[in-house]
Every structure is written in C-alpha cells, then in structure tokens.
Amino acid sequence: MPLDLWPLSPPGRLIHEDRDLVAIDKPPFVPTHAPERSDDVHRRLTAYYEAMQPGAPVYLGVHQRLERDTSGVLVFTRRREANRSIAEQIERRRARRTYVALVRGTPGMLGRGKGPDKGVLRHRLAPGDGGHRVLPPSARAGQVSTVNFRVLERRGDRTLLALTPEPGCPVDLPAQLGAEQAPIVGDVARGGDPAPRLALHLEELVLDHPEGGRPLTLRAPIPVFFSDFLEGKEGLSDVDALERRLREAAERRAWIARLPGTDAFRLANAAGDGLPGVTVDRYGDFLVVSLYDEDAEAARERILDAAFRLGPTGIYLKIRPKHASRIVDAREPQFAPKDPVRGAPAPDPMVVHELGLPYEVRLGDGLSTGIFLDQRENRRRVREMASGLSVANLFAYTCPFTVAAAAGGARRTVSVDVSRGALDWARRNLDRIGVDPAAHALVEADAIKWLEKSATKEGPFDLVLLDPPSFATTKQTRFSAESDYKKLAASVLRVLAPGGRLLACTNHKGISRAKFKRVLQDAARDAGRGAAQVKEWPDPEDFPPEPGAEAHLKTVLVTLERG
Template sequence: MPLDLWPLSPPGRLIHEDRDLVAINKPAFLPTHAPERSDDAHRRLVAHYEAKTPGGPVYLGVHQRLERDASGVLVFTRRREANRSIAEQIERRRARRTYVALVRGTPGLPGRGKGPDRGVLRHRLAPGDGGHRVLPPSADEGQLSTVLFRVLDRHGDRTLLALMPEPGCPVDLPAQLGAEQAPIVGDVARGGEPAPRLALHLEELVLDPPGGGRPLTLRAPLPVFFSDFLEGKGGLSDVDAIERRLREAAERRAGIARLPDTDAFRLVNAAGDGLPGVTVDRYGDFLVVSLYDEDAEAARERLLDAAFRLGPTGIYLKIRPKHASRIVDAREPQFAPKDPVRGAPAPEPMVVHELGLPYEVRLGDGLSTGIFLDQRENRRRVREMSAGLSVANLFAYTCPFTVAAAAGGARRTVSVDVSRGALEWARRNLDRIGADAAAHVLVEADAIKWLEKSAAKEGPFDLVILDPPSFATTKQTRFSAESDYKKLAASAIRVLAPGGRLLACTNHKGIPRAKFKRVLADAARGAGRGAAQVKEWPEPEDFPPEPGSEAHLKTVLVTLER
C-alpha cells in the first residue's frame, strides 16, 4: 500500500462550504497566500477544487490573513460577488474574533500562575518589523487596541487564555502579550517558552453572510497540542499521542511531498517537530526511524508502532551515536538492523527521486543510506548554477552533489572520496542520468591530501563543494571541523578561478552560523583571495531546528572577486 499522507483536503480541515465562502482549519506553519513559496493554504485549496471539478474554473478570493505560525479559522470567497462584503468586514475588522493562546503567567502579572480570571488589554500599536510595536502607555501616536481576555484553564504557571479583540481594533497578540510579560508559548523571541509551534489559534470567526441573513459562526477545534503542552504531556509514553505528532509533522511536509518527482525527505525532525530524540525519513513507501537518546530508545516499540500506523510498506531502524566523534561500527545489528523492524523489506538497492533525479539508497546497510536528505535544497541550487562550470566535489560520498551538477550542465566534475565502495555507488548514480564518465571523474583519495597535492593540477575550478564530516580519521589525516575547517576552506579557495565559488557546509553543533561565516571570510583572506560575497543559504523546511536553537546544517556560499 503506498505511503499517502498528503490528501489534497486533509480530514477535518474543511469546516464550512457554501456557494459564497469556504473556511478551513489552517494548520500551523502554513502561510495563507505566499506566491514565492511552494506551499500555502490558498494553493492547497485550489488544488482540492481542481481535483473535484477537473477543467472547471476555480476562484478563491484572499481577504483574511492568519499568521503563518498560528492555526485556526481561515476563510476565502468562492465568488467575486462575495468579495465586497467579506473585504469590508475583514479589512475594517468588523468580524468578531476569538483567539486561544497558551502563555506563561497571566497578562499583567508576569511569571505568576494566579491572577484575574478575566480582564482587558489596552495598547497603542504602531507598525514595526514584520508586525507591530507596542508603544508606551503615555504615547499619543499609533492605534488603540482593546482586547478582552478570559482564563480558560491553568496548570502550574501555564495559562490558557481566550482573547477577544473589540471590533474595529488592530491586533498583534504576540507583541501585546509579550509587552504584558506573558509571552505566548513558542514565541521565543519575546521570551516565550520553547515549543514546537506558536501556541496561538483563531478558534472562532463570526461574519455576516454576503447574501444576508443570520451571522455565520465559523469554529476551528483547538489542536490537542494546547492541552498536551498545558498539562506537560510532551513525552513518548502514549502511542496515540506519538501518532498525532507524526501526522502533524507529515502535514507540515505537504509542500515538499508535492514537489515534482520527489519521494525522499525528512518527515519528523526531533524536537523541531515535537518528538525530541527522534527523526523519521521517507524513502518512497518506506520509513527510516532514527533514535538519538535514551528516552527515545526506551520508547522504541511505541515509536515504531505509531510510525507503522502511517501506512509504510516497511520501517528500518537506526540507533545513532550520542556524540558525533564516537566511532561505531555502523553495520553492527544493535545500531542498524539489516532487516526492517516493521513490514516488508525494501528493494536492494532501491532508487528514490529528488526533483526528478534518481539516487540509489540502501536502507538496511548501516547508519547511512547513501544520500543526506538535508542537502536537497543545496543540490537544487547547485544544479541551477552549474551550467558550463568546472566543479570539484570533496568528501563526495555517493556523489549526489555531482549528480545535481552534471544534470545542471556542468562541463566537467571531479569528485573525491576516500571510500572505493562509495565511489562505485557514485558511478551507478551518474550512469543513471547518462553522465559521460570521461567528463565526470571519480578520484579515490583523502580529500585533504588531494587538495594539498593534486588539486592545483586539476584546477582551477569554478565551484568547489565542501561538505566534510564533523570528525574524520583516515590513514593520512585527522580532521575536526571546529579546529580545522578554516585551513581546509583556505585550501579549497586556492584552487578556485577568479569569480569562483566555494559552497561550504557543516553540521557541527560547536560552529554557530555567525562563527561559520567568519571562519570562511578568514579562510579567503588566509588564501590571499578577495571575497566579493559571503552569503548564508537557509536551512530546508523539513529540518526545523529545536525551539530556541539554530538549525544543525549551516551553508555558506563564498564568491571570489573577479
């Protein structure tokens, strides 16, 4: 049975539909309407109606904006004739709204669990970066916002609030509750408690129907996350709760699941998706579950049972070392069982696709599968920039970056890795796209020594891809990203042509983003080359970081002066 977690209209999301309006219960992390992104609520709903009535015209008017990280009622018009009425109600804030927020403490009483059961928030708001600034009480400028609040529940110092803005008032609840020193859970920037999502939900929206008649009340049930977090149910003790988190994370990946010819990506990224110590990756109709700490290992059977409810053909298990520097035999059964722990075995080898390109994977062959899924967007960018270039791919492994460069029209590539088995695998990957073996050369060598002794004769290169492991030991060298990355990057920069580019990556937790940029800028200076630009590339959407932390993958593109 195919792994199909992404129906066009997920069960329970459609909460109202008539000839004038459609309303959904928008999940967190989904933008309302973002043409620059691959996924948004408007696009999903259009696809739903196109599937229902193939060839028929689909019109959805956007009037209401609900914050990307919030959830709740989101309404669209289905006929242009309904636009004027709905636009007037939404834009003039006449529609009555009830939000639910989970905060620490109570507004006006910072850090305390007790306080008034109801009250009023009054603030003056002025436009600010990405939202509003809350002005001092004595300010004459800005617009007055009045919000009634009522306590729904308390648990320790956590409080569940209902918030009702008065009609006609502007509102920015994250900013306003932050100003009250009762920040919303998940709003880390304003001091909120770290959480896998922003605990803000538009529970009710009351509108006058465009055709007249009694007011229309649209309600979106409160996500279970709110009660779970309020009561501290964040553990892995319940199979149903684990399944719920898995499905919520899967829904968050809907935009990636619908990318063209893409069936390999991360489904769950540990604490970033509310399941600390656990990752789940999709490979076609199979899942790979990885456990990173003792709590996750203790919940192993519950996690596997919950994952199997999603409908994969089979599940493979990986027990990851607790520290990146710890050396393990990756093929030992206690770390990576060769056979699936649930369901049927995967083909050996298996071919998955990423944006149309085929990659061979082996799900039961040690801790690594043959492709690092967190590099999908970087491979896409390499493919887009490689036409006519000479490319060196260092620490190439099975050469997914080289496949992307060759598919993008690279004139020649040189891929270097110390493992003969990985390079044989790489050749099969390149053969699948018909790459010319004479133009796309594979070199079995220590990449550090190759840079020192051979790269100058092979270069100069227009693009060097540098993605070393955090720690590596070969017969000739030892490498630690934290202490040795600058020297390695300088060696790579020296073999670049004028105007050439270094794509540098690291997963090392001890190298934060800002430091990584400095290391690479210093490496360019140390190599005697001027850097025209040192630019960060964003992390992929399916690898959200732990709340309050940086993403694990840091990517920087260094472009040299011409």
C-alpha cells in the first residue's frame, strides 16, 4: 500500500550485525524491552528476524538499556555464548559511551560568559524517583559520577555537547545537566526548552567483541533534529524539516500501526510532535491535515508538500476555528474543501478499521470525519467492559462508542443525538457489525432534554458514555462544559443502576485533569449517589500534549456504590 511508513526495520536503523551481536540506532519514544508493550525494540527486532528467516529460532539477549526518550546505539546478543562477555562490560560499565546532548547554556558557565569549551562534571548520585538525584557537593553518600564534556557547536544560548562518562561510573545526564543549570532541550521539568523529544542521544558505544576481544566501535549518527533545533528550524518554514518531523512522528506511532485491524489514528499531534498548530490523521492510505492557527495557515503549502512526500493516495484539509466557542459552517469550502488538496479523492463514504471494527468516514464532508480518533483506547475499554450491560451513549454522534459496546456484547444500547443525519450514519455503522437493530435504539433528541424527560423511563443503565462538545447550542438548550458539566453529570448519575459506571470525557482546554475529577466528585454528591471510585484513565499515546502541558482529552470513570 502507498502509505507504508512502518517497516519492521526502518532503513538506516541497523548499524551492526554479526553472528554474536546486532546493534541498532534506537529511535526516541520506543522502550528497549517493555513486557506491557507490543512494540518495544526487542519485539520489533525479533519480528524482523522472524520475517527474514521464517521458521528459524530467534534469540536476542537484553543487556544494555536506553531510556524510552533517549535515542542511539542499542546492542543485543544473538547467541547465548556472547552473553557473559557483553553482560560483564555493560553491567560493570566497562564499555565506553559517548552521548550528545543539546542544552541551554554550558556546564560551568559563569555569569554571562559563554562557558568553557570542555570540562568535567563531578557529582554524587543517589537513587531518586524514576532515576537519580544529584546530592549536594558536601555529601558523602551516593556514588561518584565523572563525565567529561566538550562543546561541539554553539548557536545563541543553545549548545551541542559531547559527554563521555568515565568507565565504571553511574550516569544520569538529565539530572546532572539540570544540576549544572544547563538543562537538556526537551527536559521541561528541569527547565529545558520545550521540544517534541528529549535531545539526548548515545552516539558511540565501544566494547570488546565477545569473540576474540577485539575492540568494536558502534556509532549512531546524530539525529537531524539536533541540528534543526540548534539552527532554529523548529518552526514551519522548511519543507525538509517538516517532512523529517512527520516521519519521526510516524515512527513514534509504529506500535499503533501494527495493532490488528487498525488503519486510522493520529499521525502527528501539533506541538507534541514538533508541529505547532498542525495535526495529521491517517485514514487508510489517506491523510487529513488540520491547521489551527495563523502561522500554520501561512505555512499551508509547505505543510501539505511535506505531508504528500509520505506517500498518501490523497490529502484532505481542515482549517479549524481558533476558539472552540466560535461556531462556523463546517461545510464551508474555506474551512473544509470537499475535494483533496493533494492527490486522488477517497471513496465517499469510506470504511476504516479500528481494532477490527469497521467505521464509516467521509473525509471531505466538513470539519468532522465521522469518528474522533482520540477515543480509540476508551472505545477499547468500553468494548471490554460492555458484556451483558445496558448502555446509554449521550451526544452519540455517529455512535463509534455504541459500536464498541455492541461488539463487546452489550445487552442493549440507547444512543442519543440531536442530528438525524448522524444517527442514520450510526445505523450504517451498527449494521456493519451485524447486531440486532431492536436491541440498539437510536434516539433523535437533545441529550440534555432527554435526560430530563425520558432517561428515567429508559433506565436504569449499567454504563453511560458522556462526551459532550465543549460548547453546544440547540433549539432547546445551551451548554458550556466549563460551567455546566457538573449539572449534566449529576443528571446522568441519577439514572445509573447501583454499581453502575459513568465514563465521562472532556477536551475543554479550560478544565484541567484535577478540576475535571473534582467536578465529577461534586456531581456524585449533588446527585445523592455514593461513588465507590473516581478513576482517571490514561491519555491516548498518539495525542502527545504540547511539552509541559496537559493532554487535551480528560477521561474519568465514576463507579457507583452497590448499596
């Protein structure tokens, strides 16, 4: 297929291979070996060898680890006979390591000077939360870390460093450089410049080969991200840099691309992927590019050119309103051209798949396509919990949540939306999975009024799905999530059965995660219902937030007491 961005072994990632060892250039965001993930480096490399040598046994020994957000040289053993030598060198830190890091300032910088061109970092490290903490200079506890550094390049207040720990020393470069007031770009928690990734890369690893002991030097080239950021190309002015960021974002989504029966997801998420004001969604072999601010609109042609280099069959464009409260005609050509702006048109309608379930989408039909891709993991969880339940889906739109619940074995569903067109679309979605229409009612109504007048007669429900728009106006009601969500949630909680659950979502930027949780706790009290649990659900991984900010989607599951 044309949009094939996820080969098992991306070109250029394999940097050394012999009968004892294999080394790759690990991309950022991919863990070395994580049993809870289906696409860590170990599994990806195993799948590569299984595909290259069908039926042959594959062995990959894990001795070296790189943190998830760090890129660079990562080596595995291919034979058990090589384990002892490599384990001894890695675990005792005998192998020589050279990292590159992009930082603000320079270690040892005094006053307004530019700092030394080389030097030594000496710290005492003690175990800390998720890594190490740097102890005060007078401390006697901890382990001594000695790291030699030299400046490779300076641009303004940004500096590219090479850092080589002394053999045998522990190291935690983000903590150590943060303590030196030279935080790594992307390490926002320690004062580093916001960036879509941590600017830390293991450029070179030198070890003795397990066969014969000869020195082996493994090198991973410095990612272009470092020079782009150093030269100020983190904006939207350079097509080549935009293409690189899109491909890096695509690589970050490789594990999603390999989910069974899934061909629709967020490919690049604005500043979270180094593309401020720009999102790119994949629908099969097509892309939908959305622009959210004036800078993105000014760079429109460059962004589209870069996206088209990825190889989609076609690209559709959406110009999003700058404020969520602004109501625009979603089908106006100036906001959502009906025809693709690059390449060939998509089928209309088109069917995409998510975790094996089919959903109808229309890429040229206004600002919305028929499915909100950020709810994939929530739909998966609903599908897993729905068996035998009575489910209500409010503000149901085209009913992707209802499809997930029905596929999971929900006993009955009631889906409420004010749009007859959306509900007709929903019926087609439900028909595709072959469920009994009589068990899955579609109600054309204002969801707020339906709760007031009809929900009690239809209920009680075991599970209610509540994902209202941030702002909505109908002939009968006006709704603002910031001021009205608590009252709406209380109305929902009153129609839940004992032990029932409310899955509540909002993407209102003015409502923080902590505030949203409080709103739902207060709603339970107002409804006179005891909450056994009010639990936040994790953010979708293909929607990384702007560095230092919260994710836009907040999800909380409220479970009522059974008594």
